[in-house]
Amino acid sequence: MQEFCESLPLAADQWSVAGADRSQRSTDWGTADEDGVTPGAVVWPESTEDVAAVLERANEAGVPVTPYGAGTGVAGNAVPARGGVSLDTTRMDEILDARPDDFQVDVQPGVVGTDVDEAVERYGQFFPPLPTSGAMASVGGMVSTDASGRRTVKYGTVGDWVREIEAVAGDGTVFTAGTRAVKSSSGYNLRDLVVGSEGTLAVVTRVTLETAGIPEQIRGGRAVFESVADAAAAVADARRSGVDVASMELVDEHCARITNDFLGTDLPDRPMVFLEFHRNHGVDAEIEFCEGVFADHDPISFETVGEAEMSELWELREELPEATVQHDPDLVSAHSGDVAVPPSEFTELVAYIHERAAEADLLAPSFGHVGDGNVHFDVLVDPADAEMVGRGEAVAEDIVGRAIELGGTCTAEHGIGNTKRKFVRSEHGDGAVDLMGRVKECFDPNGVLNPGKVLPED
Numbered sequence: 259m260q261e262f263c264e265s266l267p268l269a270a271d272q273w274s275v276a277g278a279d280r281s282q283r284s285t286d287w288g289t290a291d292e293d294g295v296t297p298g299a300v301v302w303p304e305s306t307e308d309v310a311a312v313l314e315r316a317n318e319a320g321v322p323v324t325p326y327g328a329g330t331g332v333a334g335n336a337v338p339a340r341g342g343v344s345l346d347t348t349r350m351d352e353i354l355d356a357r358p359d360d361f362q363v364d365v366q367p368g369v370v371g372t373d374v375d376e377a378v379e380r381y382g383q384f385f386p387p388l389p390t391s392g393a394m395a396s397v398g399g400m401v402s403t404d405a406s407g408r409r410t411v412k413y414g415t416v417g418d419w420v421r422e423i424e425a426v427a428g429d430g431t432v433f434t435a436g437t438r439a440v441k442s443s444s445g446y447n448l449r450d451l452v453v454g455s456e457g458t459l460a461v462v463t464r465v466t467l468e469t470a471g472i473p474e475q476i477r478g479g480r481a482v483f484e485s486v487a488d489a490a491a492a493v494a495d496a497r498r499s500g501v502d503v504a505s506m507e508l509v510d511e512h513c514a515r516i517t518n519d520f521l522g523t524d525l526p527d528r529p530m531v532f533l534e535f536h537r538n539h540g541v542d543a544e545i546e547f548c549e550g551v552f553a554d555h556d557p558i559s560f561e562t563v564g565e566a567e568m569s570e571l572w573e574l575r576e577e578l579p580e581a582t583v584q585h586d587p588d589l590v591s592a593h594s595g596d597v598a599v600p601p602s603e604f605t606e607l608v609a610y611i612h613e614r615a616a617e618a619d620l621l622a623p624s625f626g627h628v629g630d631g632n633v634h635f636d637v638l639v640d641p642a643d644a645e646m647v648g649r650g651e652a653v654a655e656d657i658v659g660r661a662i663e664l665g666g667t668c669t670a671e672h673g674i675g676n677t678k679r680k681f682v683r684s685e686h687g688d689g690a691v692d693l694m695g696r697v698k699e700c701f702d703p704n705g706v707l708n709p710g711k712v713l714p715e716d
Contacts, residue, residue: 259434260299260552268301269683287608288592293334294337300346301345313426313429322339328401333669334675336457339711345461346387351370353377362421364464365464366398370397386470387415387418400458401420402673404671421467425463427458456708457707459697482525483528483529486529489604505627509575516623517574521577534576537577592647595635601629606660611624623635637657668682679713
């Protein structure tokens with residue numbers, strides 16, 4: 259790989275074959291060390307021209323190239339499954355332009371999510387779909403997975419706020435897709451093909467993001483229920499009634515207990531619904547409306563706080579992923595799921611997760627962006643117990659299958675990566691998968707860009 263890197267028109271400090279640099283990019287956040295793949299080299303492009311040069315040379319030499327951002331993914335999206343080059347975009351980290359009158363900001367892919375908010379805050383604006391991992395995740399990664407977070411119920415996904423991209427296709431072709439205009443019906447929508455393609459079609463090198471005005475009134479709330487069924491029914495009723503919320507998150511009793519133990523807090527070990535309200539006026543009336551709807555489902559409590567107390571209110575929800583990891587040193591997640599179903603099927607899916615896990619005598623804490631039907635779950639197993647691991651994998655596959663049966667998807671925001679490829683054909687069907695393969699061949703005719711991802715093995 260050293261000879262390949264020396265042939266690139268890059269500076270000497272823009273590539274490395276050192277073991278430490280390569281090892282650091284062998285996994286992402288959700289990939290265990292033993293499942294990682296070490297690239298042959300790491301390359302740091304600093305411009306669109308650099309990315310194009312790397313891909314052009316890779317096509318000539320038949321060298322795989324896997325884009326790498328902040329490494330915060332959980333589906334193996336950035337793991338270099340076929341070795342080759344890890345293309346680290348973190349040096350492309352400039353805020354290029356902000357146009358507050360258009361509610362737009364241009365950024366490079368290595369910009370961290372919260373830096374977008376900081377860049378436009380002075381204009382009284384923010385980036386609404388920022389994922390929970392926004393303080394660590396890069397814009398390039400968010401766009402590549404069409405990431406989303408807890409505010410999706412009101413604001414949609416990251417892809418809904420992408421106006422224009424500049425990208426380099428797998429064969430080295432530089433192109434621009436989308437427009438800075440609010441709408442367009444011109445040509446094929448290449449922008450939305452690239453958004454969510456997980457770096458298998460093109461490497462994004464510039465993004466124009468839409469922003470929004472910061473709401474005048476921001477409030478938080480938390481309701482505690484006796485059962486998940488009661489909590490889910492209250493949420494469904496709130497949606498049907500038109501309650502205007504920016505966030506609506508559910509944690510089950512397992513998550514509440516695990517996180518209480520982790521934080522040393524004394525909240526009830528009961529299902530909870532966390533709420534966030536964004537309004538420019540009338541927020542108190544909206545909260546009262548929501549509380550009235552929830553009252554029909556016998557909540558144990560319903561409390562609200564102002565913006566200054568939001569961090570404390572949301573602490574249990576925010577610390578949940580780490581609490582699950584730390585819960586039992588002998589248990590790991592056999593599968594970290596992020597399935598989604600139509601909101602009307604959310605209650606059914608959560609009930610199925612609990613029933614299927616109990617049937618297999620396993621713990622499967624679940625939580626989710628209940629307002630948009632997105633359920634996260636972990637099936638916890640002892641990795642030293644092969645029989646238990648087998649049970650856990652079977653439970654996880656059954657949950658994903660049930661989500662698809664209910665009209666949902668195997669992944670709502672983490673992407674397919676190399677962990678969910680087996681579900682793509684059952685979700686989309688043979689015709690759609692075959693067309694996806696032809697699209698891949700068009701963008702990346704030699705198959706050098708992030709091979710071993712998204713599309714099924716066959």
